[in-house]
Amino acid sequence: MKESLSRNITDEPGAEAGLSWRRLLPTQISDLISQFAAAGALIIICIALSIASPVFLTLYNLFNIVSQTAVTAIIALGMTFVIITAGIDLSVGSVAALAGVLGVKMMVDLGLSWPLAVLGGTLVGGLAGLANGLLITRARLAPFIATLGMMSVARGLVNIITGATAVFGVPDSFRLLGQGMIDGVPIPLITLIVLAVAAHLLLSRTRLGRYTYAIGSNEEAARLAGIRVGAYLVAVYVLQGLLAGFGGMVAMSRVASGQPNFGDGLELDVIAAAVIGGCSLFGGQGTILGTLIGAFLMAVIRNGAVLLNIDTFTQSVIIGVIIWLAVIWDQFRRRRFAESTR
Numbered sequence: 001m002k003e004s005l006s007r008n009i010t011d012e013p014g015a016e017a018g019l020s021w022r023r024l025l026p027t028q029i030s031d032l033i034s035q036f037a038a039a040g041a042l043i044i045i046c047i048a049l050s051i052a053s054p055v056f057l058t059l060y061n062l063f064n065i066v067s068q069t070a071v072t073a074i075i076a077l078g079m080t081f082v083i084i085t086a087g088i089d090l091s092v093g094s095v096a097a098l099a100g101v102l103g104v105k106m107m108v109d110l111g112l113s114w115p116l117a118v119l120g121g122t123l124v125g126g127l128a129g130l131a132n133g134l135l136i137t138r139a140r141l142a143p144f145i146a147t148l149g150m151m152s153v154a155r156g157l158v159n160i161i162t163g164a165t166a167v168f169g170v171p172d173s174f175r176l177l178g179q180g181m182i183d184g185v186p187i188p189l190i191t192l193i194v195l196a197v198a199a200h201l202l203l204s205r206t207r208l209g210r211y212t213y214a215i216g217s218n219e220e221a222a223r224l225a226g227i228r229v230g231a232y233l234v235a236v237y238v239l240q241g242l243l244a245g246f247g248g249m250v251a252m253s254r255v256a257s258g259q260p261n262f263g264d265g266l267e268l269d270v271i272a273a274a275v276i277g278g279c280s281l282f283g284g285q286g287t288i289l290g291t292l293i294g295a296f297l298m299a300v301i302r303n304g305a306v307l308l309n310i311d312t313f314t315q316s317v318i319i320g321v322i323i324w325l326a327v328i329w330d331q332f333r334r335r336r337f338a339e340s341t342r
Contacts, residue, residue: 034333038294038297042297045301049303053304056303065300067254069295069296069299071251071266072266072295073273074195074243075244075247076295077195077288078092079240079274080203080286082143083286084283085283086283087143088143088271089147089267090148091128091132091150091244093262093265094151094267095150095248096262096263097154097263098248099246100251100258101161101162102161104121104167106121107174114171123242124245128244128245129239132147133233133235158260164260164261166259167260168258174253178250178254196288203287214227215227215229217284272298272323273294273297274286274291275294276298276322277291277292278330301315301319302319305318
């Protein structure tokens, strides 16, 4: 078994699940180093931007960064689970748009209250995630292919349902989800913190979390250890779908309408946030804290680029280079881990 099976794939704390503590220690150190590296980069960039632009550290701008990052970060929480299983989900942007638009239409056409509509939109995302999970586990499609197809299906459905036009007429109270504040703190930030804590506990303290690491480390070994791999993979993709659906509702709340073109390219930002934060595309490694750091690192870079009048094309180049560096670092640390455990 690979390294992360040592995260205890059985319920007994002292059970021998694969590797000894000597092999677990390098994995933990590797995760910590990745988090510190991303956090260090975030701090350095923040210091540089605060010097380059007097606007950067203003309360208004910082709240703006938080509000803009919340949707990406919320969806990236689910992507952390998916990537740890050595999977990928390319459909999150389109699913978020579909869930958000349908949630808005539930308010406008069906007259549902906005909390019920948010729940409905979130469940739409969960159904898309269920479809992805079944395509991967039952139809034996590669995650890349299954979610690529869902990306196209969801985007097409959005345009069919809306006629490619925005949906207006939501109640003013719906704005609270994406624009409201509690004692001066943005509600999107509060929501993100609550979801991040829940995701961290789910990943680090539950059977689903332990099995997620085990599947990503070595799926066949996990299966031989008695894990119902298919069921847990479906659960991971449903979780990703639910978070994409909820993220779509937060995004629609920010603009107080249903925007069918929302989410174009969002999947790249979500994947990049997880990878920059230390998730390994080869599976078996990643943390919620690292993903949050990665999401805010990207948001700060984009915000700083706007403040410094750097065009969007150059921003894309910068983000692409950062992704390259993150993957190169991931490959380097995996080689070092392999050498340390021989």
